[in-house]
Amino acid sequence: MPVSIGIHDLSFATAEFVLSHAALAEHNGTDIGKYHVGIGQESMSVPAADEDIVTMAAAAAAPLVARHGTSRIRTVVFATESSIDQAKAAGVYVHSLLGLESACRVVELKQACYGATAALQFAIGLVRRDPAQQVLVIASDISKYELDSPGEATQGAAAVAMLVGADPALLRIEDPSGLFTADVMDFWRPNYRETALVDGQESINAYLQAVEGAWKDYAQQDGRPLGEFAAFVYHQPFTKMAYKAHRHLLNFCGHATDEDAVARALGRTTAYNTVIGNSYTASVYLGLAALLDQADDLTGRAVGFLSYGSGSVAELFAGTVVAGYRERLRTGANREAIDRRRPVDYAGYRELHERSLPADGGDHSTPVQTTGPFRLAGISGHKRLYEAR
Numbered sequence: 182m183p184v185s186i187g188i189h190d191l192s193f194a195t196a197e198f199v200l201s202h203a204a205l206a207e208h209n210g211t212d213i214g215k216y217h218v219g220i221g222q223e224s225m226s227v228p229a230a231d232e233d234i235v236t237m238a239a240a241a242a243a244p245l246v247a248r249h250g251t252s253r254i255r256t257v258v259f260a261t262e263s264s265i266d267q268a269k270a271a272g273v274y275v276h277s278l279l280g281l282e283s284a285c286r287v288v289e290l291k292q293a294c295y296g297a298t299a300a301l302q303f304a305i306g307l308v309r310r311d312p313a314q315q316v317l318v319i320a321s322d323i324s325k326y327e328l329d330s331p332g333e334a335t336q337g338a339a340a341v342a343m344l345v346g347a348d349p350a351l352l353r354i355e356d357p358s359g360l361f362t363a364d365v366m367d368f369w370r371p372n373y374r375e376t377a378l379v380d381g382q383e384s385i386n387a388y389l390q391a392v393e394g395a396w397k398d399y400a401q402q403d404g405r406p407l408g409e410f411a412a413f414v415y416h417q418p419f420t421k422m423a424y425k426a427h428r429h430l431l432n433f434c435g436h437a438t439d440e441d442a443v444a445r446a447l448g449r450t451t452a453y454n455t456v457i458g459n460s461y462t463a464s465v466y467l468g469l470a471a472l473l474d475q476a477d478d479l480t481g482r483a484v485g486f487l488s489y490g491s492g493s494v495a496e497l498f499a500g501t502v503v504a505g506y507r508e509r510l511r512t513g514a515n516r517e518a519i520d521r522r523r524p525v526d527y528a529g530y531r532e533l534h535e536r537s538l539p540a541d542g543g544d545h546s547t548p549v550q551t552t553g554p555f556r557l558a559g560i561s562g563h564k565r566l567y568e569a570r
C-alpha cells in the first residue's frame with residue numbers, strides 16, 4: 182500500500198515593517214485604484230535592517246520545531262532566490278539557530294519563485310524512501326525592485342516553513358504533476374544586482390504560457406478534471422495575477438470564464454498575499470495558508486496548485502485536504518504575524534530600501550530594529566552574525 186505523503190504542518194513569518202500602497206500612491210501620484218483594484222495589492226512587508234531570509238526562515242520554522250521536535254527532521258531544503266551566499270546554504274544558519282540535529286542534510290535550491298515546489302517534491306521523494314523521516318522545507322524571500330519602477334508596487338517579504346512527512350495532518354500531495362519549462366528572459370537578477378530586472382508584460386505572458394503548458398502535461402498524465410477542484414492556489418506576484426491565470430486556464434479548457442467561477446476557485450487564497458506582497462518562493466504556500474485558515478471546511482476536497490518561477494519553470498499538481506486539518510492550523514499566529522508589523526511611512530521605507538550591507542563585506546553592526554525572535558546582528562570578517570533574542 183503506497184504511503185500517503187504531504188504537508189504535516191505549515192507556519193509562516195513576515196517582516197517587521199509594512200508600507201501601505203496608499204502611501205506609495207501618494208508619493209508617486211498613482212491613482213490608488215491601480216494598486217487596490219488593478220494589481221490587487223493593499224500593502225507590502227518591508228524587512229528591517231537586521232532582518233534577512235535567514236531570520237524570517239528561522240522565525241517561520243521555530244513553531245514547527247516547538248510542536249514536533251527535531252528528532253525526525255533529517256533534511257532541510259531551503260528554497261530562495263534572494264540568496265545571501267554563493268556557497269553556503271542559508272538553511273545551515275537556520276539549522277544552527279533552531280538547534281536541529283547534526284545528523285541532518287541541509288541544501289539550498291533555486292529557480293526563481295518555483296524553488297519551494299521543487300523542494301516540496303524532492304522532500305516527498307525522500308519521505309517515500311524513508312517514511313519515518315520528516316523534511317523541513319523552507320521558502321524565504323525578499324522581493325526588491327528599483328525605486329520608482331513599475332515593479333516597486335509588487336515588492337514584499339515572507340518565509341513559509343512546511344514539515345513534510347508520511348500520514349500528513351494537513352494536505353496529501355498527489356501524483357501526477359504537470360511540468361513546463363521554457364527559456365525566457367521575463368525576470369532575472371544577475372549576481373551583481375540587488376534588485377531584479379523585469380519585462381513586466383513579457384513576464385505576465387510567460388506566466389500564462391506556463392499555466393497552459395503545465396496543465397497540458399497534467400491532463401496528458403490523467404490528472405484530475407478541472408471540475409473536481411474545490412480551489413486553486415496560484416503563485417501570486419500580485420494577487421490579480423491569480424485571477425488572470427485562472428481565467429486563462431478556464432478559457433484554455435473550454436470552460437466559461439464568468440467572474441463568479443474565478444472568484445469561487447480562488448476563494449480566500451489571496452487574503453495574505455494582498456497585504457504581504459510578493460514573497461517569491463513563499464507566495465504560493467502563503468496562498469495555501471490563507472485558504473486553509475479562511476475557507477469553509479475543505480476536508481477531503483482537492484486543491485490545485487500552480488507554482489511558477491520566471492525564467493521559466495512551472496508545476497501544476499493537486500493535494501487533498503486531510504480530515505481533522507482544522508485542529509492543526511495556526512490561524513491565530515498567522516494573523517498575528519501580519520498584524521504585528523509596524524507601519525512605516527514612505528521616507529522610512531525609502532531609507533530601508535536604499536540601505537545595504539557593505540559591498541566589501543567589511544565589519545558592520547546593524548541597528549536593532551526587528552522585534553522578531555531572530556536578528557542579523559552584523560558582519561565581521563565577511564561572516565554574517567545571527568542571534569536569537
Ligand code: HMG
Pocket residue numbers: 212213214215216218219220262292293294295331332333334335367368379380381382384385388416417418419422459461489490491
Ligand atoms: P504597470 O505598467 O505599472 O501597470 O505594470 P499596468 O499599466 O499594466 O496596470 C496594471 C493593471 O492595473 C492593469 O490591469 C490596469 O488596467 C489596471 P490589467 O489590464 O492587467 O487587468 N489599472 C487600474 N485599475 C483600476 N483603477 C485604476 C487603474 N489604473 C491601472 N486607476 C506590472 C504592472 C505587474 C507589469 C508591474 O508591476 C511589474 O513589472 N511587476 C513585476 C513583474 C511581475 O510581477 N510579473 C508577474 C508575472 S512573473 C512572476 O510571477 C514571477 C515573479 O514572481 C518572479 C519570480 O518568479 O521569481 C515576478
